[in-house]
Amino acid sequence: MNMNLLEKIDDYTWTIPLKAGEKRSGILLYGSEPLLKSMDNKVLEQISNVATLPGLVGEAMTMPDAHWGYGFPIGGVAAFDADEGGIISAGGVGFDISCGIRCLRTDLMREDLTSTDLTKLADELSRTIPAGVGREGKLKLTIDELDDVLRGGAQWAIHHGYGVGEDLSFVEEMGKMEGARPENISQLAKERQLGEVGTLGSGNHYLEVQEVAKIYDEKAAEAFGIKKGQILVSIHCGSRALGHQIGTEYMVSLAKAATRLGISLPDRELACAPIHSPEGQEYIGAMNAAINCAMANRQVLTHLTRNVFEGLFKGVNIETLYDVSHNTCKEEMHLVNGVERTLWVHRKGATRAFGPGHQDIPVGYRSVGQPVIIGGSMGTGSYILAGTKEGEERAFSSASHGAGRAMSRHQALKLWKGKQVIQDLAQKGILIRSASMRGVAEEAPDAYKDVDLVAEATEKAGLARRVAFLKPKVCIKG
């Protein structure tokens, strides 16, 4: 990114000054100078475009892991007031609606697992978790049953035996997003999803067995029920084919609606409609159903993971630490200049990060803030953070979601071979299982930004504070 275009507010907050005649709202870019330098200039262009959309409240923002997306940058956050003509944008949510991470807490410690155990775990998880392009799940649903999934989310999964009731307290929205409208989703989108519930997908999606390697904040770690050496499992995936198809269909229909409604779009990919419009409401109903699909999906995968662990480690206890989405638009209350307002917060490749005391946080976590998960990239580790009061004020309670890519997949393919990446990681004690050598090469750890820098910048920008660092032991890639 061309730093000459930016103005520094503090070491971790930057803005883009308005040019003469330029009509847009303010912009804030969070992150350290090295992280911002490594970003594509397209991030600037895209967030500047977002800042022109109607009804934007406060600034359009990027998180420290931002990179070039479609329409909105990935790592983009923007809040809109429906009563001031605010919009909902399919590009501001993303193709994989409600893609997110479910983190599970086991009562196993690192010393409980021999290298043979880890190999068995990798093999069994790889056999049990449907992953990769063209792979279907064991759950075969009818259209009517799928509609129930879309209305019920993770609650549907629990009612059908995929998990335990306690899981729901640790899933956003208690696992069920209100306002889901399966009738706003095409037959094609539903048919694509019939064999997909309980599948991991491919690309950057993964299931990872991790060891808590470092604790930064003892009090928050205790509240989250984690300690050094403990084994956790993180599941990163979303609403699968249903979300992709909804994204596809609404991207085009909202682009056409925006033109018809006279909304000037600097980029067609910012396809949007006013929240108070039939088109806007239609998309919101479909998006909420896709959020339920994603939460149900991660719940079924949680159940499959539990089965594998219980088969290998008798009496093991596995609880949900938290399930957080990072491709959503949600209606929330936020204080703006001392006034409480109802806003629609787009978080695309950004995680909700409510601070301490927020009523939507599980009671046991309420004193420390909402768990925020920054997912890693096979070899580099992940972070658990906690939302802060400062983040509520600075970024509508939003934080980073992952390391963010540092280079294109094409470049990664030129640099690495999948088999070699797997061998190199095995040398470091990380077992990879994947059906796709191409996928492993594209996802090589060094193709991503330094997750340590992203987590540090997220904390120093005041968006969330670091609680624990997780080191990968086993990674199932799609």
Place this chain on the structure above:
Amino acid sequence: MNKKYGYFEHDADIGIIGRGNRLEEAFESAAVAMFAIMADVDVLHCDELIEVTFEEDDNEFALIEWLNTLLALAHMKHLALGRFELQKEGNSWRGKAWGDKWKKEIERGTEVKGATLTMLSVKEKEDHWEARCVVDV
């Protein structure tokens, strides 16, 4: 005209390029580019047929419709697609695609979630047509 299909750089996803002597040929090549991300199209036994029809007057939206409909149908029929034909009459597009049922012999590449409007362009160059967009993976 250079190679019939190729790719361009994008930070997170993949840019695809399809070229052809006719507009429809460029779309066919773009489909090859997209499905080659998911499987080696040269080793597929393309003996399963699917058919696609749609109405669209905007060539750029038509490219998105073509690619995304192929993705959806391939997904539903569990096919890795490798060969494509498309005809346009007025605003009506009629296409065919052939593929192979996914099986363990087919090495799995990276799943494409959808063709996006990013860097979307359909242009007639000096001696050929070129269709391009970023696909979300």
